[in-house]
Amino acid sequence: xxxxxxxxxxxxxxxxxxxxxxxxxxxxxxxxxxxxxxxxxxxxxxxxxxxxxxxxxxxxxxxxxxxxxxxxxxxxxxxxxxxxxxxxxxxxxxxxxxxxxxxxxxxxxxxxxxxxxxxxxxxxxxxxxxxxxxxxxxxxxxxxxxxxxxxxxxxxxxxxxxxxxxxxxxxxxxxxxxxxxxxxxxxxxxxxxxxxxxxxxxxxxxxxxxxxxxxxxxxxxxxxxxxxxxxxxxxxxxxxxxxxxxxxxxxxxxxxxxxxxxxxxxxxxxxxxxxxxxxxxxxxxxxxxxxxxxxxxxxxxxxxxxxxxxxxxxxxxxxxxxxxxxxxxxxxxxxxxxxxxxxxxxxxxxxxxxxxxxxxxxxxxxxxxxxxxxxxxxxxxxxxxxxxxxxxxxxxxxxxxxxxxxxxxxxxxxxxxxxxxxxxxxxxxxxxxxxxxxxxxxxxx
Numbered sequence: 001x002x003x004x005x006x007x008x009x010x011x012x013x014x015x016x017x018x019x020x021x022x023x024x025x026x027x028x029x030x031x032x033x034x035x036x037x038x039x040x041x042x043x044x045x046x047x048x049x050x051x052x053x054x055x056x057x058x059x060x061x062x063x064x065x066x067x068x069x070x071x072x073x074x075x076x077x078x079x080x081x082x083x084x085x086x087x088x089x090x091x092x093x094x095x096x097x098x099x100x101x102x103x104x105x106x107x108x109x110x111x112x113x114x115x116x117x118x119x120x121x122x123x124x125x126x127x128x129x130x131x132x133x134x135x136x137x138x139x140x141x142x143x144x145x146x147x148x149x150x151x152x153x154x155x156x157x158x159x160x161x162x163x164x165x166x167x168x169x170x171x172x173x174x175x176x177x178x179x180x181x182x183x184x185x186x187x188x189x190x191x192x193x194x195x196x197x198x199x200x201x202x203x204x205x206x207x208x209x210x211x212x213x214x215x216x217x218x219x220x221x222x223x224x225x226x227x228x229x230x231x232x233x234x235x236x237x238x239x240x241x242x243x244x245x246x247x248x249x250x251x252x253x254x255x256x257x258x259x260x261x262x263x264x265x266x267x268x269x270x271x272x273x274x275x276x277x278x279x280x281x282x283x284x285x286x287x288x289x290x291x292x293x294x295x296x297x298x299x300x301x302x303x304x305x306x307x308x309x310x311x312x313x314x315x316x317x318x319x320x321x322x323x324x325x326x327x328x329x330x331x332x333x334x335x336x337x338x339x340x341x342x343x344x345x346x347x348x349x350x351x352x353x354x355x356x357x358x359x360x361x362x363x364x365x366x367x368x369x370x371x372x373x374x375x376x377x378x379x380x381x382x383x384x385x386x387x388x389x390x391x392x393x394x395x396x397x398x399x400x401x402x403x404x405x406x407x408x409x410x411x412x413x414x415x416x417x418x419x420x421x422x423x424x425x426x427x428x429x430x431x432x433x434x435x436x437x438x439x440x441x442x443x444x445x
Contacts, residue, residue, distance in 0.1 A: 022381060023045060023046050023047050024046040024047070024087040024088050024377055024380060024381070025046070025047055025049045025082075025085045025086050025087045025088075026042050026043070026046050026047065026048050026049065026086070026087065026088050026089070026090060026377075027048075027049060027050035027051070027052070027075075027078055027079065027082060027086045027088075027089050027090070027105075027110075028042065028048060028050070028051050028052065028062075028089075028090040028092065029052045029053075029075040029078075029089065029090065029091050029092065029093055029097075029101045030052070030053060030090075030091065030092035030093035030094075030115075031051045031052065031053035031058050031059050031061075031062030031063075031071075031092075032053065032055075032058040032061060032062055033058075033092070033215070034092045034115060034142075035053075035062070035090070035092030035093075036062070038090050038092045038113070038115070038142065038373050039051070039062070039066065039090065039092075041371050041372075041373035041374050042088075042090050042113070042373045042374075042376075042377055043066065044374055044377070045377070046377055047068065048066040048068075048069045049068070049069060049070065049082055049085045049086060050069060050070050050071075050072060050078045050082045050085075050086065051063050051066060051069050051070070051071050051072070052071070052072045052073065052074070052075040052078045053071075053073065054073055054195060054196045054197075054199045054200040055194055055195050055196075055200075055215070056073065056194045056195075056196075057194040059071045059072075059073065070082065073196050073199060074196075074199055075101050075104070076104060079104055079105060079108060079110075083108065086108075086110055087110065087111065087380070088110055088111040088112065088113070088138075088376075088377070088380060089101075089102070089105035089110045089111070089112050089113075090112075090113050090373065091105070091112060091113070091114040091115060092115050092142075093115070094200075094218050094219075094224050094225065095117060095119070095120040095218075095219075095224060095225050095226050095230065096120055096201075096202060096203070096204055096218075096223060096224045096225070097200075097202040097203075098114050098115065098117075098118060098119050098120070098124075099119040099121075099124040099127075099128060099203070099443065100202050100203050100441055100443050101202075102114045102118075102128055103127070103128055103131055103443040103445075104443060106128070106131045106132050106135050106137055106139075107131060107135065107443075109135055109137065110137060111137045111138040111139070111376075111380050112132070112137060112139055112140075113139070113140040113141075113142065113372065113373055113376045114139075114140070114141055114142065115141070115142040116141050116142050116143045116234035116235070116393075116397070117141075117226055117230045117231075117233070117234050117397045117400060117401065118141050118234075118390070118393055118394055118397040119397065120222075120224075120225065120226040120230055120401070121401070121431075121432065121433050121434055122398050122401050122402070122405075122420070122432045122433070123420075123432050123433035123434075124433070124434075125394050125397045125398050125401070126394070126398070126420065127443075127444060127445045128390070128394070128445070129390045129391075129394035130445040131445035132390045133390070133391075134445065138376065138379055138380045138386065138389070139376075139386065139389045139390040139393075140372055140373070140375070140376035140379075140386040140387075140388055140389060140393075141234065141372070141388045141390070141393035141396075141397070142372050142373070142388075143234045143235055143238050143372065143388055143393065143396075144235075144335055144370060144371065144372050145235055145238050145239065145334070145335030145336050145337065146238055146242075146366075146372065146387040146388040146392070146393075147366040147368065147369050147370055147371065147372050147375050147387045147388070148335060148336065148337050148366070148369055148370055149337075149365065149369060150239075150331065150335070150336040150337045150338055150339050151238065151239045151242060151335075151336040152361075152363035152364075152365060153339060154239050154243065154322060154329055154331070154336060154339050155239070155242055155243050155362075155363055156359060156360065156361065156362055156363055157329060157339075157341070157350065157359065158243055158322060158324070158329070159243075159279075159362065160359055160360065162324075162327065162329075162341060162346075162350055162359070163322065163323075163324025163325070163326055163327035163328060163329060163341065163346075164324040164325030164326030164327065165324055165325045166243070166279075166280055166283065166322060166323070166324050167283070167323055167324060167325060168283070168284055168285075168286070168321075168323045169240050169243075169283070169284075169285045169286065169320070169321065169322055169323070170285075170286045170288075170299040170320070170321040170323065171236050171237060171240065171285065171286065171287050171288070171319075171320045171321075172236075172287070172288040172289065172296075172297065172298040172299060172318060172319060172320075173228060173232040173236055173288075173289045173317070173318040173334065174289075174290075174291075174296060174317035174318055175228035175231055175232050175289055175290070175318075176219065176220060176227070176228040176231075176264075176266065176289070176290060178216055178217045178219050178220055179212065179217050179220060180217075180219070180220030180227065180228065180263060180264050180265070180266050180290075181220070181257050181258065181259075181263055181264065181265045181266030181267070181290075182257065182258065182266055183266055184212065184217070184220050184221075184262075184263045185212045186210050186212050186213070186262065187210055187212060188208035188209065188210055189208075189209055189210055189211055190209070191209040192209075195209075195214065197209045197214075200214060201438070202438075202441060203434070203437045203438055203441035203442075203443075204223045204224065204434075204438065205436050205438055206438070207223070219231050220263050220264050221262060221263060221264075222261070222262065222263070222264060222408070223262075225264070226264070226400075226401065226404060227264025227265070227268075227404060227407070228264065228268070228289040228290060229264075229268060229270075229287065229289060229400060229403045229404055229407070230400060230401060230404060232289070232318065232334060233287070233399075233400035233403065234393070234396060234397060234400055235334040235335055236287075236318060236319075236320060236334050237285075237287070237396070237399060237400055238336065238396060239320060239331070239336040240285055240320070240322075241395075241396045241399055243322070244274060244280065244283070244285075245278070245279075246392070246395055246396070247274055248395070248398075248399065248415065248417040249272040249273055249274055249285075249399070249402060249415060250273055250274065250275050250414060250415060251272075251273040251412060251413070251414050251415070252270055252271065252272050252273070252402055252403060252405070252406040252412065252413050252415065253270065253271040253273075253406070253412045254268065254269070254270050254403070254406035254407045254409075254410070254411070254412070254413075255268065255269045255270075256268035256269070256407050257290070257292075259407060259408060259410065264404070264407070265290070265407060266290050266291070267288075267289060267290030267291060267292045267297045268287070268288070268289055268290065268297075268403070268407050269286075269287070269288050269292075269297065270286070270287040270288075270403045270406060270407070271284055271285070271286055271287075272284065272285040272286075272287070272402075272403070286299065287403060296317065298316075298319075299321065301313045302321060302323055302328050302342075304323075304327060304328045304342050304343060305328055305330060305342040305343075306343070307342065307343055307344050308330070308342065315332070316330075316332035318332075318333060318334045319331055319332045319333065319334075320336065326346075327341055327342060327343065327346045328341070328342045329341055329342075330342055366387050367379075367382075367384060372386070372387070372388060375387060402415055404431065405422060405428050405431050405432070406428070408428070408431045409422070409425050409427060409428035409431070411425050411428070412424075412425075413425050413428050420432070
């Protein structure tokens with residue numbers, strides 16, 4: 001707790017006579033951008049004791065907004081110096097540095113909330129999950145849709161036969177909205193004086209600075225980001241992962257624009273195959289992203305959605321379709337916040353059945369819907385489980401990143417989840433982990 005009383009792993013306030021009103025001491029790594037909102041949510045009822053950012057301009061602005069917080073450019077120094085003041089750590093950095101920041105915090109016994117994707121290699125995801133379980137800390141990934149009502153409703157509707165038998169799932173996004181693939185440009189430039197470029201690169205081997213990497217377009221680089229799929233998949237694939245009871249795919253087909261060792265493609269189309277699940281044998285999940293031949297790479301509107309106008313359909317730049325034998329569930333955003341059923345006459349019947357209790361509420365609801373960081377701090381204090389704790393979000397991230405294995409290999413891959421390897425294309429396995437870590441940045445469970 002704040003003022004030097006460390007809330008150690010598994011010593012949850014709700015289990016030890018504490019109060020949900022007590023304040024946690026929280027350190028934040030990644031001060032602005034997405035980190036600004038994560039800081040604000042985590043600070044509610046708590047104390048931000050430390051803020052870290054490799055960019056001194058961003059750090060100065062962030063520290064100025066949090067009374068009593070100390071600023072650091074190196075998260076390792078912050079965690080060591082403020083150890084006895086820190087109960088929990090928020091990681092809101094670019095994808096590549098999620099792993100070292102979260103791993104160090106976990107190994108110090110700190111509760112952690114990490115932005116999505118949890119890591120950008122499958123090996124790191126599994127190692128971080130393993131370490132967090134061993135430490136017994138409260139964990140969370142920042143995929144806010146997992147806390148929302150809509151995702152629960154979709155699972156309940158499908159499980160209770162609202163659209164008949166689920167036959168197919170189609171998912172899509174307009175990302176990348178940053179330069180990626182043929183549009184990406186890596187041009188080395190002088191490092192700005194306010195940026196510690198060496199620290200920003202964390203465990204990734206040195207590459208000269210470029211404003212085509214920092215502060216935004218890193219998402220398109222395999223080293224730093226995870227492409228459009230990794231960026232949005234932990235949102236858009238989330239409801240699907242829940243509906244399929246967290247099943248792992250057995251095969252993934254991939255097609256994309258040209259891929260290089262440096263950049264993810266400007267568009268991709270994937271088909272995830274599932275087999276042997278209790279409810280949905282041989283189900284296919286389709287993923288599309290980017291623009292192909294000058295048009296959005298997205299599915300056609302299903303015939304059962306004829307009462308949706310073409311204009312409405314065109315406005316759905318990201319979304320999901322759960323196609324059944326008797327109807328379609330449609331969601332036109334990335335979070336599954338407000339799903340509806342087509343044909344619309346069926347949705348009228350669904351709402352009536354919900355109002356009269358004919359559709360059961362079988363899924364547990366979040367104590368802080370719409371805000372994963374408020375949910376996380378609440379659960380640290382009460383002993384409840386966060387919606388996207390690592391037991392859920394680590395396999396979800398792996399589910400997403402498997403698509404990148406197929407994209408990078410350029411072939412259909414078959415996945416052996418128990419072994420953690422591609423069984424039919426050996427060259428794809430080189431992308432499961434990083435080939436090299438910089439000296440001083442080795443973390444392992």
